[in-house]
Amino acid sequence: MRILRQRNSAILRALIIEDTRKTMALLITHKCINCDMCEPECPNQAISMGNEIYEIDSDRCTECIGHYDKPTCQSVCPIDNTIIINPAHKETNEELWDKFVILHHTV
Numbered sequence: 001m002r003i004l005r006q007r008n009s010a011i012l013r014a015l016i017i018e019d020t021r022k023t024m025a026l027l028i029t030h031k032c033i034n035c036d037m038c039e040p041e042c043p044n045q046a047i048s049m050g051n052e053i054y055e056i057d058s059d060r061c062t063e064c065i066g067h068y069d070k071p072t073c074q075s076v077c078p079i080d081n082t083i084i085i086n087p088a089h090k091e092t093n094e095e096l097w098d099k100f101v102i103l104h105h106t107v
């Protein structure tokens with residue numbers, strides 16, 4: 001199992017080794033109407049209800065890398081520009097892939 005995880009990680013790293021594009025986790029602004037659409041769609045369980053509106057855990061948000069071509073929470077949100085990039089959490093593509101591996105390929 002450990003060897004399989006290491007191999008999966010190596011494959012994922014190989015896919016992104018040349019890609020150092022800066023990306024970011026996302027955040028939900030106060031335009032949120034608490035419609036509940038985004039929370040069940042997140043593949044990383046990064047979205048949860050906060051004190052007033054839904055929130056995104058930046059430690060779990062990967063911009064949906066490894067699951068979808070673009071952030072699925074943005075795709076399902078009915079209010080434009082409610083889910084936006086979080087400038088406080090700049091990450092490289094490789095860092096997002098590392099997060100994906102840790103979330104989904106470790107026991």
Ligand code: SF4
Nearest residue numbers: 042061063064071073
């Ligand atoms: S971008 Fe993807 S991983 Fe991040 S909060 Fe939205 S649905 Fe979840």
Ligand code: SF4
Nearest residue numbers: 032033035036038077
């Ligand atoms: S889909 Fe948009 S409006 Fe609905 S809960 Fe999520 S962030 Fe708020």
